Amino acid sequence: MAIRPCLLVSTAFLALTACGEGPSPSAKPAVGLSASEVVNGDECVPLADGMYEMRDGKLLVSSTSPELAANNPALWAQEIQSGLQAAGIDWLSIVMRDQVAIVTGLAPDVDAKAQGFATGSAAIEGHPRAGAAGLMIIDGISVEGGEQGIGAPLAALAGQLSSAESCQSAFNATLDGRVIQFGVNNANISPVSLPLLDALGGITILCRAFEVEIGAHTDTRGADDYNMRVSQERADAIRDYLVSEGVPEDTLKAVGYGESRPIDTGTTAEAHARNRRTEFTIVSR
Incomplete structure (x- = not known):
């Protein structure tokens, strides 16, 4: 049975209401969808009221309030990424989770890698919230045809659930x-x-x-x-x-x-x- 998507989500936290109910006064519809589209459709998946996070293809329940969600590092990364792209630097990516920020991308050579990491680090430190958060900034930039970035396994781990197996794999790949x-x-x-x-x-x-x-x-x-x-x-x-x-x-x-x-x-x-x-x-x- 095909299920019509009821939500458009990213790594940001969203307030969700149950199917068939109107949105609560404090709830906001997902970006790109009206409130009626979120809760009314041919079919939808019922979810309990609360805060959720989309990670690794799964919705995770979170106790984060809407106010704190606005300060989610994933949102900071999106803002920094948009700024880099607006400046014409479209090969750099920023990944953030918890107290960690990883500058990733594929550089054409080692000089571009060094410059890219310096640029990405400066963008993180210059962000009003990320810069004040004291994040650990990691170099995850790889070189085209060369070595994988030291922080590349960490960046991959940031998009997964942290299990014992995924953590050990990240350590092994980093030290390889x-x-x-x-x-x-x-x-x-x-x-x-x-x-x-x-x-x-x-x-x-x-x-x-x-x-x-x-x-x-x-x-x-x-x-x-x-x-x-x-x-x-x-x-x-x-x-x-x-x-x-x-x-x-x-x-x-x-x-x-x-x-x-x-x-x-x-x-x-x-x-x-x-x-x-x-x-x-x-x-x-």
């Missing part, structure tokens, strides 16, 4: 082919790894319903107790950085494994490089 770098024999995070940590932090924020273990591993060179200490210090350093960037502390668990869990038992330089790694693992609370 990438390593968090430290100073030699210490726990000082290299500045070149901060964009990667920001992307991982953004995933952690969207996945805060779960505990996230930061597992640091070393290669087999050096004394066992030394490797264990260094790995714990590095895991702690990552956790401390993410907390300083707004990730809830109770979401993170830092564990140093030293050389106890190698993924390559060889003794070559390549084997050592594979064993020196940091893993983000979803742990059910």
Whole structure:
């Protein structure tokens, strides 16, 4: 049986009334439809009064009030996107959810990528509400024929329900082919790894319903107790950085494994490089 669409919705929150009833005094019809079109049709799907959000093809019940809905980050993203398009920058996209903003798009080259991220970041920071919200801004721009943006898996996750599986997939895709770098024999995070940590932090924020273990591993060179200490210090350093960037502390668990869990038992330089790694693992609370 064909069902006539009764709603035209986006990621914005909408106030809905039950089928066959007139709209409540405070309810507003969906954009593009009159009130009669929303509630009167050949057939419609009955819904309880309340606030709803369309995400990943599903209507989700929300307790957000109409006043707070006007400040929904998804609406800010739409406003910023419109401004970029009006300025002739039509290849950049802005994705926002919770306290995370991702600048995405496909740049023709690395220089355009850098300029695009700077432009997108400035647009977010210049928005009257997004700029005051202290959002974590992530680079999700990919280069045509080149590397996928560090924040691309995060942008994909922002459009899904955050399940344990989708969160773990986002962590794995973000770390695929990438390593968090430290100073030699210490726990000082290299500045070149901060964009990667920001992307991982953004995933952690969207996945805060779960505990996230930061597992640091070393290669087999050096004394066992030394490797264990260094790995714990590095895991702690990552956790401390993410907390300083707004990730809830109770979401993170830092564990140093030293050389106890190698993924390559060889003794070559390549084997050592594979064993020196940091893993983000979803742990059910």
